[in-house]
Amino acid sequence: MRQNPEGSLKSRRSVHVLKAERPDRMEEACGVFAVLAGEQPVANLAYFGLYALQHRGQESAGIAVFNEGKVRLHKDMGLVSQVFDQDVLARMPGDLAIGHNRYSTTGSSRVCNAQPVVLMTRLGAFALAHNGNLVNARELRELVDDGQAEFTSTTDSELIAFAVQQAVDRGLDWSDAIEAALKLCRGAFSLAIGTPDGLFAVRDGHGIRPLVFGTLGDPATGHWVVSSETCGLEIIGARYVDDVQPGELVRFELGSAEPQRRRWSEEPNRLCVFEMIYFARPDSQFFGESLYSYRQRIGRTLARESCVEADLVIGVPDSGIPAAIGFSQESGIPYGDGLIKNRYVGRTFIQPTQAMREAGIRVKLNPLPDVLAGKRLIVIDDSIVRGTTSRKLVVALRDAGATEVHMRISSPPVTHPCFYGIDTDTQDQLIAAQMTLEQIKDHLKVDSLAYLSKEGMLEAAKAESGHFCSACFDGQYPIPMDQTLLSSKLMMEPAGIAATS
Known part of the structure; x- marks a missing residue:
């Protein structure tokens, strides 16, 4: 079976990104971006779109460009600015670009798993970029493994691409082939697919x-x-039109002023609520407002639910700051910047040694003693997943002179792993699944600890926002999944747990 088209650029390096100690927050899967425009530098535009979406994935980046029936692909490990330079982009003219930032959830962190995925069909080459995670990847691999498929990665994204390829080669057109492939998939998937006949965008x-x-x-x-988020549109001066709706397949043709939209699935809306709390950039628009506004509201709600006497409210940069400002506004306790973030730290290829970590090296956050000394602090963060870095942060704040540290979390306790495109550990590594609130407080060595209630989190969202997936807080999974996934990530659950809708 035909695989990647000839002429694709090869990777400049094949190094693994070493992972430092995992942070106390969820880690997102990917960002997708695509631009269809005649007589425009689409590769450059895709570069800037991916740059705006860099927060969604820092392990690898890639762009595939369509030009006169040929596809040129460049992808590699690292940040967008490390993978691309002007010389590379200058060699990628065309009228359609598909871009991708990756954080691995299915498939290891290797260059062969970088995206977009590019395959050949009887109708020409196509490129696919995927954000999300399938829960039936093993089943799908069996369906697409016809003895001729040449798998080059270990990702579920490549399996989706093979399903599309095989549907096209059976005689379907692009729209019908993509829909046929989607009906084989279960899980979370937002896709941008470039074809010789135009650009397609899909949501599960x-x-x-x-x-x-x-x-x-x-x-x-x-x-x-x-784009995965509106911030990707704004960076290149594009005007937001609409969301790709859940269960919708949208086709864009060059020069057409209206897209072709069709529903391929009807399911209850279940947007990941952590997109609202943490993942998406605060300037991205969801439900007609920036997420900065929502995060301020949940901070206000948190203050109403669990205020305590203190001298200063500080946020853990950057995601805790809007909620901290809202908490301050509601409580009347002054807000201050007590932690400074090194904004040039990404997923570096050079990691501190264990001895350096034990010595207290502060790569990302540094406290301000002159602001914190003698103060009773309320520290606002968006989540605690494992409890490791949060504990070190509390030690650093006390070393800086804080007399009390009260931690407030602008989301409920994370008690269940995610299967839909977030890299969470098995349940035995989630601190809130293993300890009571009092035990977590003692583990973090804080004077008090409180989480936002699930009700407060949902009520702060606008009424028209509909329903959310909050399975990481309550275990109510909207998509049934393979029992092997449940057994691996829910090993600490009582026997007989099942995915529920």
Whole structure:
């Protein structure tokens, strides 16, 4: 079976990104971006779109560009700015670009697993970028492994691409082939797919991962942009038009002022609530407002639920800051910047040694003693997943002179792993699944600890936002899954647990 087209650029290096100690927060899967525009530097535009979406994945980056029936692909390990330079982008002219930032959830962190995935069909080459995670990847591999498929990665994204390829080669057109492939998939998937006949954007039936589209320049020109978040549109001056709706397949043609939209699935909406709390950038728009506004509201709610006497409210940069400001506004306790973040720290290839970590090296956050000394602090963070870095942070704050440290978390306790595109550990590594609130407080060595209630989290969202997936807080999984996944990630649950809708 035909695989990657000839002429694709090869990776410049094949190094593994060494992972430092895992942070006390969820880690996102991927960002997707696509631009369809005539006489525009689509590779450069995709570069900037991925740059805006860098927070969604820092392990690898890639762009595939369509030009006169050929596809040129460049992908590698590292940040967008490490993978691409102007010389590379100059060699990628065309009118359609598909881009991807990756954080691995299915498949290891290797260059062969970087995206986009590019395959050949009877109708020409296509490129696919995927944000999310399938829960039936093993089943799908069996379906697409016809004895001729040449698998080059260990990702579920490649399996989706093979399903599309085989549907096209059976005689279907692009729209029908993509829909046929989607009906074989279970899980979370927001996709951008580039083909010789145009650009396609897809969300799974529940809409677990976000995906939006907009126009570049005059809408009449039919120049289209697809992005995981609105911040990807804004960085290149594109105008937001709409979300790709849950269960929707949208086709964009160059020069067409209106996309072709069809529903391929009807399921209850279940947007991941952690997109609202942490994952998406605070300037991205969800439900008609920036997430900064939502995060301020949950901070206000948190203050109403669990305020305590203190001298200063501080947020853990960057995601804890909007909630900390809201907490301060509601409680009347002054807000201050007590922690400084090194904003140039990404997923570095050089990690501190264990001895350096034990000596207290502070790579990402540094406290301000002159601000914190003698103060009773309320520290706002978006989540605690494992409890490791949070504990070190509390020690650093006390070393800086804080007399009391009260930790407040702007989400409920994370008690269950995610199967839909977030890299969470098995349940035995989730601190809230293993300890009571009092035990976590003692483990972190804080004077008090409180989490936002699930009710407060949901009520702070706008009414029209509908339903969310909050399985990481309550174990109510909207998509049934393979029992091997449950047994591996829910090993600490009582016998007989089942996925529920």
